[in-house]
Structure formats: structure tokens, C-alpha cells
Amino acid sequence: SDQPVVKYEDSQLYRIRHSAAHVMAQAVSELFEPGEAKIAIGPPIDQGFYYDFDLPRTLTPEDLKAIEKRMRQIIAQKFPFEKKVVSAEEAKAMFPDQPYKIELIEGLEAGGLDEYGQPLDETPEISFYTHDSFTDLCRGPHVEHTGKINPSAIKLMSVAGAYWRGDENNTQLQRIYGTAWEKPAELKAYLRMLEEAKKRDHRKLGKELDIYTFDEEVGPGLPLWLPNGGVIIEELEQLAKKIERESGYQQVRTPHLTKEVLFQRSGHLPYYAESMYPPMDMEGTRYYIKPMNCPMHHKIFSARPRSYRDLPVRLAEYGTCYRYEKSGELFGLMRVRSMQMNDAHIYCSEAQFEEEFMAVIDLYLKYFKIFNIEKYVMRLSTHAKDGLGKKYVDNERLWLKTEEMVRQAMDNGGVPYVEVPDEAAFYGPKIDVQVWSAIGKEFTLATNQVDFSVPEKFDLVFKNSQGEDETPLCIHRAPLSTHERMIGFLIEHYGGAFPLWIAPVQAVIVPIADRHLAYAEGVAEKLKAAGLRVNVDARGDRMNAKIRDAQKMKIPYMLVVGDQEAENGTIAPRLRSGERLDALSVDALLERMAAEIENYA
RNA sequence: GCCACCGUAGCUCAAUGGUAGAGCAAUCGCUUCGUAAGCGAUAGGUUAUGGGUUCGAUUCCCAUCGGUGGCUCCA
Numbered sequence: 115s116d117q118p119v120v121k122y123e124d125s126q127l128y129r130i131r132h133s134a135a136h137v138m139a140q141a142v143s144e145l146f147e148p149g150e151a152k153i154a155i156g157p158p159i160d161q162g163f164y165y166d167f168d169l170p171r172t173l174t175p176e177d178l179k180a181i182e183k184r185m186r187q188i189i190a191q192k193f194p195f196e197k198k199v200v201s202a203e204e205a206k207a208m209f210p211d212q213p214y215k216i217e218l219i220e221g222l223e224a225g226g227l228d229e230y231g232q233p234l235d236e237t238p239e240i241s242f243y244t245h246d247s248f249t250d251l252c253r254g255p256h257v258e259h260t261g262k263i264n265p266s267a268i269k270l271m272s273v274a275g276a277y278w279r280g281d282e283n284n285t286q287l288q289r290i291y292g293t294a295w296e297k298p299a300e301l302k303a304y305l306r307m308l309e310e311a312k313k314r315d316h317r318k319l320g321k322e323l324d325i326y327t328f329d330e331e332v333g334p335g336l337p338l339w340l341p342n343g344g345v346i347i348e349e350l351e352q353l354a355k356k357i358e359r360e361s362g363y364q365q366v367r368t369p370h371l372t373k374e375v376l377f378q379r380s381g382h383l384p385y386y387a388e389s390m391y392p393p394m395d396m397e398g399t400r401y402y403i404k405p406m407n408c409p410m411h412h413k414i415f416s417a418r419p420r421s422y423r424d425l426p427v428r429l430a431e432y433g434t435c436y437r438y439e440k441s442g443e444l445f446g447l448m449r450v451r452s453m454q455m456n457d458a459h460i461y462c463s464e465a466q467f468e469e470e471f472m473a474v475i476d477l478y479l480k481y482f483k484i485f486n487i488e489k490y491v492m493r494l495s496t497h498a499k500d501g502l503g504k505k506y507v508d509n510e511r512l513w514l515k516t517e518e519m520v521r522q523a524m525d526n527g528g529v530p531y532v533e534v535p536d537e538a539a540f541y542g543p544k545i546d547v548q549v550w551s552a553i554g555k556e557f558t559l560a561t562n563q564v565d566f567s568v569p570e571k572f573d574l575v576f577k578n579s580q581g582e583d584e585t586p587l588c589i590h591r592a593p594l595s596t597h598e599r600m601i602g603f604l605i606e607h608y609g610g611a612f613p614l615w616i617a618p619v620q621a622v623i624v625p626i627a628d629r630h631l632a633y634a635e636g637v638a639e640k641l642k643a644a645g646l647r648v649n650v651d652a653r654g655d656r657m658n659a660k661i662r663d664a665q666k667m668k669i670p671y672m673l674v675v676g677d678q679e680a681e682n683g684t685i686a687p688r689l690r691s692g693e694r695l696d697a698l699s700v701d702a703l704l705e706r707m708a709a710e711i712e713n714y715a
Numbered sequence: 716g717c718c719a720c721c722g723u724a725g726c727u728c729a730a731u732g733g734u735a736g737a738g739c740a741a742u743c744g745c746u747u748c749g750u751a752a753g754c755g756a757u758a759g760g761u762u763a764u765g766g767g768u769u770c771g772a773u774u775c776c777c778a779u780c781g782g783u784g785g786c787u788c789c790a
Contacts, residue, residue: 164785172719274785275718282787286718289785317783321726330763330781389789406790435790440716441781443788455790546790558790596790627747654746655753662751676749688750
């Protein structure tokens with residue numbers, strides 16, 4: 115643990131992966147006539163590397179096998195990696211058949227754009243790395259020779275489409291993903307980890323645990339919540355509403371439909387129309403299904419005159435929204451088209467901003483403690499100057515001001531965050547909570563957004579203490595995300611083993627033989643009367659089978675009742691950990707379960 | 716939306732250019748059992764949908780729908 119921390123970019127693993135990418139590019143190029151394969155970029159990434167190609171035909175899985183085989187041959191020959199620094203002119207002359215390389219060189223020449231088209235601090239030197247017959251424009255670093263790549267610790271994973279420079283208006287290239295490690299055992303461990311992650315995937319567990327389903331005739335991205343999912347939703351809403359009540363929120367309800375004019379006023383239409391279901395025409399008026407609740411809440415704020423004495427006004431709603439996410443963007447419960455948001459809008463004065471904003475951050479932390487969520491990053495998402503007037507409201511002064519307000523609030527509160535430009539909402543900066551799905555995709559779970567723009571468009575005002583009209587700031591917040599994403603996340607977070615308070619079925623009673631059924635039903639009635647979610651497994655199967663099924667459904671308590679229990683008025687609990695407790699009276703069990711629920715354990 | 720791959724019973728999977736089979740689940744019997752699968756029987760499929768090639772298609776081709784891995788985009 116006292117080992118010096120080597121930055122990934124400086125590590126041997128990074129060099130290995132970077133070198134493997136070059137070796138792969140050589141192997142791919144050799145599949146085609148000279149100059150036919152256009153090579154783009156091929157960097158190391160978190161778990162491996164990729165390389166992007168523009169090829170005369172699409173690559174097949176068989177190609178991948180052949181490429182991998184050829185890579186091992188190249189590795190075996192221990193070709194040294196040799197670096198050469200050249201001028202831009204020389205560099206361009208080296209790549210007559212490689213338009214992507216020419217574009218990269220011109221970027222470097224013109225004042226420093228890196229391979230992703232992002233500006234560099236200084237004009238970099240232009241260098242090549244050559245091994246065997248393959249030369250690539252490259253900053254390095256590499257291993258000394260190809261033999262330093264362990265041929266048993268590399269694997270090509272998949273072919274995917276990827277746009278040149280990440281822009282969907284550009285050519286789509288073929289990207290080959292590979293993974294590379296120092297030792298074969300590390301590759302094996304990585305592949306095993308991927309398998310384990312798949313078992314935790316909410317799409318698999320959600321089906322196994324009967325939480326939700328999709329139906330082709332309902333439509334993609336439109337989940338149907340099964341009874342078990344219904345329970346989880348109900349528990350989440352009760353928690354949210356209780357905490358919001360304690361935190362000074364008022365619950366409101368708003369329609370799912372609204373006239374077009376509302377979204378014209380809010381300014382959402384130009385920014386958001388692509389993600390909205392198309393309008394419907396009724397008696398000459400266009401209506402939209404709402405993709406967000408904010409404009410409705412603004413209308414509730416302005417439904418009566420407001421005084422500074424009323425502020426902050428906190429309006430909360432589990433609002434149902436529909437967004438037309440493009441088909442390829444859907445992902446289980448994490449990215450859907452129908453969703454219920456743990457939404458609220460806080461209207462406050464500038465003086466109240468910091469306290470209100472940080473109260474939301476405190477809410478995040480409170481929920482994270484309840485759910486025992488530790489792996490997340492808070493991200494301050496700010497604007498980008500070149501997006502002003504396009505992606506972002508065109509008022510740089512207010513962007514800079516509100517971003518600084520958020521920084522100040524977070525710093526004063528001592529809450530760590532990372533700052534990432536060009537991730538803001540169109541109306542202001544925000545603190546997003548970033549989490550990762552089982553298979554490693556990053557998602558925004560919770561969000562806390564400043565809005566310095568839309569209240570004005572809605573003519574929202576309150577009378578300040580001088581009797582003048584003043585426009586409030588608006589904070590948009592969703593600490594519990596949407597039901598869909600939150601539950602998708604929680605399924606994976608708990609691996610399906612939900613804590614007792616939110617577990618869809620909290621206990622299954624396992625009668626050993628039919629003669630214990632009546633006693634089992636009696637116990638169940640008592641537990642149900644105490645508000646617990648309990649089933650009796652009355653099937654004619656042996657208890658072993660009942661235990662197995664309950665175990666697979668990750669039910670917290672399996673309550674075995676046989677002759678002894680029926681005689682003594684007890685139950686014999688087994689936990690899903692496999693632990694067996696001493697026989698308890700029903701009252702003692704109730705006490706134990708109540709305490710566990712109380713503690714959100 | 717784009718690129719690639721995939722689609723067989725509720726679930727997990729098998730098989731084949733000559734109209735499909737297993738295990739689990741379900742149903743019905745038998746069994747009444749002490750902590751992860753008792754035994755048997757029955758039922759369940761226009762092989763996602765629609766075209767095409769063929770004497771014949773579930774298998775080959777095309778389109779559509781849906782899913783998966785990425786890209787783009789996002790709570």
C-alpha cells in the first residue's frame with residue numbers, strides 16, 4: 115500500500131496497450147491492398163485499447179480472429195518501436211494515402227489540436243513510431259519492442275461503429291476494441307470480472323426478480339412495472355415524500371399534456387424538440403406530451419402573487435415525462451422513453467441560493483447514506499463558450515456568475531466535485547451525480563440545476579422587501595433521479611438483494627409438510643397485519659426446493675415452520691446470507707424486522 | 716439515428732435445406748419431507764413478422780420489428 119502511485123499514462127501497461135493498438139493497426143492494414151485501409155486513431159483506454167479504421171468492407175468476427183492471430187506473429191518477432199521527429203511537411207509526405215493522418219498533422223501544425231480535435235496548450239512536436247513495416251503518427255510512449263506485449267494477455271473484444279472525431283456528421287469508422295494486460299492471469303481475471311458484471315446487470319436481474327418487463331406491442335423504452343417493481347416504486351415514493359415534507363416541500367400534481375405555447379415560452383422547443391414526441395393537433399391547437407415538469411411548476415408559482423416572505427417556494431412532484439430517446443440510446447431501465455422523475459423546483463432569491471442549493475446537496479448525501487451509495491462522483495457541469503446561443507442560453511455574464519455561485523457553495527460546504535465544461539443544462543450550471551452501471555456505463559443519477567433564464571421567460575416575480583418586482587432563481591433538482599434509472603441502479607447496487615424495507619417480498623413462510631399449512635397461514639396473517647409483505651409457499655414441493663426458490667429471489671427472510679415451530683408457536687428464520695437463526699416467537703420476529711426496517715438496514 | 720452482431724416453448728439452451736427437442740417453470744397425480752432442485756405424467760412452438768429463392772425454408776436472401784456491443788445523445 116506504500117507503493118508509489120504511477121499515473122496510468124506513465125505506466126508500462128499504458129505502453130503495452132498503446133503498442134498493441136499499433137500492432138493491431140498493422141495486422142488490419144495487411145488484410146487489404148497497400149493504401150486501402152485508412153487508419154484514424156488508436157489510443158489506450160481504461161481496460162485496453164482501440165483503433166479506428168476506414169475500410170473497403172466491414173470486418174467480420176472471423177476477421178477479428180485472423181487479426182488477433184497475426185498480432186501474435188508480429189509480437190513474436192520482437193520488432194523494436196523506433197521514434198522519429200519530423201516537420202509537418204515531411205510528415206504529410208509520409209502519409210499520401212492517409213487522409214485522417216493528414217488532417218491530424220494539419221491540426222497539429224495549425225496551432226495544436228490533439229487527435230480528438232481538442233486544443234493543446236502548446237504546439238507539439240510531430241513524431242512517428244515505426245515497428246516492422248508499420249509507421250504511425252504518434253506521441254508515444256511505446257514499449258521497446260513488440261515482444262514486450264504478452265501474446266497470451268491480449269484479446270480483441272468487438273467491432274463497433276464510431277464517428278471520426280466523435281461527430282455524427284462525420285464518416286463512421288470501424289472501431290476494434292481490444293484488451294491487453296501484462297500477464298495472462300490479469301486478462302483472465304478481467305474476463306471473469308466482465309462475466310460477473312453481466313450477472314449483476316439490472317436487465318438480467320430485473321427479469322429474474324420479476325421487477326419489470328418490456329413488451330414489443332407496448333414499445334421500446336416503455337417499461338411495464340411488475341408487482342415487485344410496483345412495491346419498490348411505492349417505497350421510494352413514500353421515502354421521498356416523507357423527506358420532502360420534512361424539508362419544506364409542497365407536493366403538486368400536473369398534467370401529462372400541455373399546449374405547444376408552454377414550451378415555446380419556456381424556450382425548450384428549439385433546444386429539445388428532437389427529444390419530444392411529436393405534437394398532436396386537437397381543434398386547431400397543438401399539444402405536446404411533456405418531456406419535463408418545469409414549465410408546469412413555473413405556472414404553479416405564478417398562479418398567485420408571491421412575496422419575498424413566501425420564498426423559498428419548493429414544489430415537488432413525481433412527474434411522469436416522456437422523451438423520444440433515439441432507438442440506439444435506450445438501455446434497460448437506465449435510459450427509457452417513459453419516466454417518473456423525483457422532481458422539484460425551488461424558487462428563491464439570490465441571497466437564499468446558497469442555502470437552498472446546499473440543502474439539496476445535503477439531501478443527496480442523506481439518500482446516499484440510506485442506500486449506502488459510496489461510488490459516485492459529483493460533477494459541476496458548466497457551459498462552453500462556443501455553445502452560447504446554440505446549446506446554451508446566450509448570456510455569458512450570468513453563466514460565469516452562477517457557475518461561481520455553485521463553486522462557492524460547494525467549496526463552503528466542503529463537498530468535493532470535479533468540474534467538466536460543456537455538460538450544463540441549456541439554462542444554467544448543475545451538480546450531477548455520476549454513477550456507473552454494472553457493465554461500466556456512466557450515468558447521471560441525481561441532478562441539482564441552477565436556472566437563471568427560464569423564470570424570466572415566464573415572467574416569474576416576487577415582491578421584494580422594497581416592494582419591487584424581482585425575478586427568482588430556480589433550482590431544478592432530482593436527488594432520486596427517475597424511478598426507472600434509480601431502480602435500475604439499485605438493482606445493480608444491491609445485486610438484487612434489496613434491504614428489507616424496500617424488498618418486494620420481505621419474507622416467505624416455508625411449511626415443511628402440508629399439515630403445517632394452517633399454522634403457516636396464521637403466522638402470515640400476523641406478519642401481514644403488521645404491514646409486512648409475506649408469502650406462504652404452499653406448493654407440494656419439499657422444503658429444500660422452497661428454500662432454493664426463495665434464495666434465488668433473494669428474499670430477506672425464509673421462515674421455516676414444522677412440527678417444533680407449530681407446537682412452540684415459533685418460526686425458524688433463515689436469512690438469504692444462508693445464516694440460520696434460532697427459533698423465534700412471532701412477536702420477537704416482528705420486533706426484529708421492524709427494527710431492521712426502521713434502520714433502513 | 717448510425718455501424719456490427721443476434722432473435723427457436725414463460726426462462727436457459729439444442730438441432731436441421733425434408734414442417735423442431737431437452738432441462739427448469741406451469742398443470743395433474745404420487746410423495747409429507749428440517750434449510751439451495753423428490754418421482755411420474757400432461758400440456759406448451761405458423762422457429763419475431765412479412766416477402767423472396769427452392770419441389771420443399773425454421774435453416775439461404777431481402778425488408779420490417781425487437782434485442783445486444785459500440786458511436787452520437789442523455790435523468
